[in-house]
Amino acid sequence: MTAKSIMFQGTASDAGKSWVAAGLCRLLKQRGLSVAPFKSQNMALNSFITKDGFEMGRAQVFQAEAAGKTPDVRMNPILLKPSTDKDSQVIINGTVYGDMDAVSYQDFKPRLRDEVLKIYQSLASENDVVVLEGAGSPAEINLAQNDIVNMGMARMSNSPVILVADIDKGGVFASIYGTVKLLPEEDQKRIKGIIINKFRGDKTLLQSGNDMIEDLTGIPVIGVLPMSDVDLDEEDSVDLINKPTRRDPTKELDIAVLTLGKISNFTDFHSLSLQPDVSLRYVKKLADLAVPDVLIIPGSKNTNEDLRELRNEGFVDAIHLLHDQGTQIIGICGGYQILGKELLDPNQIESDIKSQPGLGLLDAVTTFNKTKTTTQAIAKRADTLLYGYEIHMGITKLGDQATPLTTIIKNNGESANHEDGAITADGTVWGTYLHGIFDNTVWTREVLDGIRHKKGLTSLNATSFSLTNYKEDQYDKLAKLIEDNVDLKALDQILSES
Numbered sequence: 001m002t003a004k005s006i007m008f009q010g011t012a013s014d015a016g017k018s019w020v021a022a023g024l025c026r027l028l029k030q031r032g033l034s035v036a037p038f039k040s041q042n043m044a045l046n047s048f049i050t051k052d053g054f055e056m057g058r059a060q061v062f063q064a065e066a067a068g069k070t071p072d073v074r075m076n077p078i079l080l081k082p083s084t085d086k087d088s089q090v091i092i093n094g095t096v097y098g099d100m101d102a103v104s105y106q107d108f109k110p111r112l113r114d115e116v117l118k119i120y121q122s123l124a125s126e127n128d129v130v131v132l133e134g135a136g137s138p139a140e141i142n143l144a145q146n147d148i149v150n151m152g153m154a155r156m157s158n159s160p161v162i163l164v165a166d167i168d169k170g171g172v173f174a175s176i177y178g179t180v181k182l183l184p185e186e187d188q189k190r191i192k193g194i195i196i197n198k199f200r201g202d203k204t205l206l207q208s209g210n211d212m213i214e215d216l217t218g219i220p221v222i223g224v225l226p227m228s229d230v231d232l233d234e235e236d237s238v239d240l241i242n243k244p245t246r247r248d249p250t251k252e253l254d255i256a257v258l259t260l261g262k263i264s265n266f267t268d269f270h271s272l273s274l275q276p277d278v279s280l281r282y283v284k285k286l287a288d289l290a291v292p293d294v295l296i297i298p299g300s301k302n303t304n305e306d307l308r309e310l311r312n313e314g315f316v317d318a319i320h321l322l323h324d325q326g327t328q329i330i331g332i333c334g335g336y337q338i339l340g341k342e343l344l345d346p347n348q349i350e351s352d353i354k355s356q357p358g359l360g361l362l363d364a365v366t367t368f369n370k371t372k373t374t375t376q377a378i379a380k381r382a383d384t385l386l387y388g389y390e391i392h393m394g395i396t397k398l399g400d401q402a403t404p405l406t407t408i409i410k411n412n413g414e415s416a417n418h419e420d421g422a423i424t425a426d427g428t429v430w431g432t433y434l435h436g437i438f439d440n441t442v443w444t445r446e447v448l449d450g451i452r453h454k455k456g457l458t459s460l461n462a463t464s465f466s467l468t469n470y471k472e473d474q475y476d477k478l479a480k481l482i483e484d485n486v487d488l489k490a491l492d493q494i495l496s497e498s
Helices: 017-030 058-067 102-124 141-146 151-157 172-181 185-190 203-217 237-242 266-273 303-312 315-324 334-339 441-454 467-485 488-496
Strands: 004-010 035-038 041-043 047-049 055-057 078-082 087-092 095-101 129-133 161-166 191-199 221-226 253-258 278-283 294-297 328-332 342-344 355-357 364-381 384-398 406-411 414-420 429-432
Touching (some): 017 035, 017 129, 055 078, 058 129, 058 467, 095 364, 102 141, 141 151, 172 203, 191 488, 221 467, 253 441, 266 441, 303 355, 334 429
Parallel strands (some): 004 129, 004 161, 035 129, 253 278, 328 429
Antiparallel strands (some): 364 406
């Protein structure tokens, strides 16, 4: 089997190409086709661990779910996780290759070309259609020579390209025209259609602009997607800009997430935002902290530097004060490490900080090492099974004053028996390495009801909510959005010629 292919590239990051690709994956699945997403190179701090223990970007995870497929690291063979403003951890085929600065990685990319093509061809041999996604913009002309993710990948896979443009930020026609005209003629010809995304208002007012851009570029506008309420995981921290910082007064529980400088996997908290009584907000400034019912310290790609920043900005004292006032304090992954007594990095794995005190709210010490833990896990707390995944550097050891939160009973499908996380005797502080722990909605409801009881509120016991069903509904809504607002005949024609 040799798959048909189609690629979505954007005029800029956050143009919406990930969502459009996911919508097409679901639409093609509904037609009975075997579909796989593919993005050769992703730069993101939100990642996922496959059933085989490999790390990949979350955008291809929700695209895989939309396609009805189990996430496969081949769908995202290269993942870059920025650790500083200049350096990134380079993950190839789901495992850490090393750390590189931008210049070194540019020089390294040509060596990846054959590997990327081989992986793409492997996926293509098993599916009817591969839906590819680019990164950023193809018009980043300073990076074009060694490109393996935008037009470079389109050429390798011989894929037609749909250009996705974000009208919400303004200047949509200039961005379309500039993107197209900065490309070599060969690549301009590869763009077969344009989709304008995030439109508000009456589409008839846009038609004259669409006609003019078609005349100027020779490329048809095949769709205009309106702003929608489709609710999917966000790909990267750029989306945090639009997250609420203030409490929703109509909700009974106030949960605040600290927006760390190198925050990772903030998708851990999406399911919390779906709970009917939860106001979930993201706090960057100390002035916005207030007194939440729950404060969550999330994962971090550079835990030591984020902890130093929290200390410099006065958050450490504020967190201790909140704890004294009755706020529940929770740490996930890097946040769990921060809650401990000390962070040790003698070999400077994460940063130049060899050691520093943690918050001291948990009797635990973390030592960073070169080994990265990447596992899907099943944990047990009392009689409850919890499903999640681990992505972390470092080992955390508990002291006498901390009790393990859970026991891991399976790692990557294999039997296991080791402790995870820690909780204080009074239960007011706990931490875990398990990402996705709040996706266990029945257990999460029990945790939230415990907080309600502390406030004198009755339980909701809303155990009928299914996160899986909710996500399936969102993928169907996204497919319907594509179906209703894109010229499917034109799309099918583009696919048929690939």
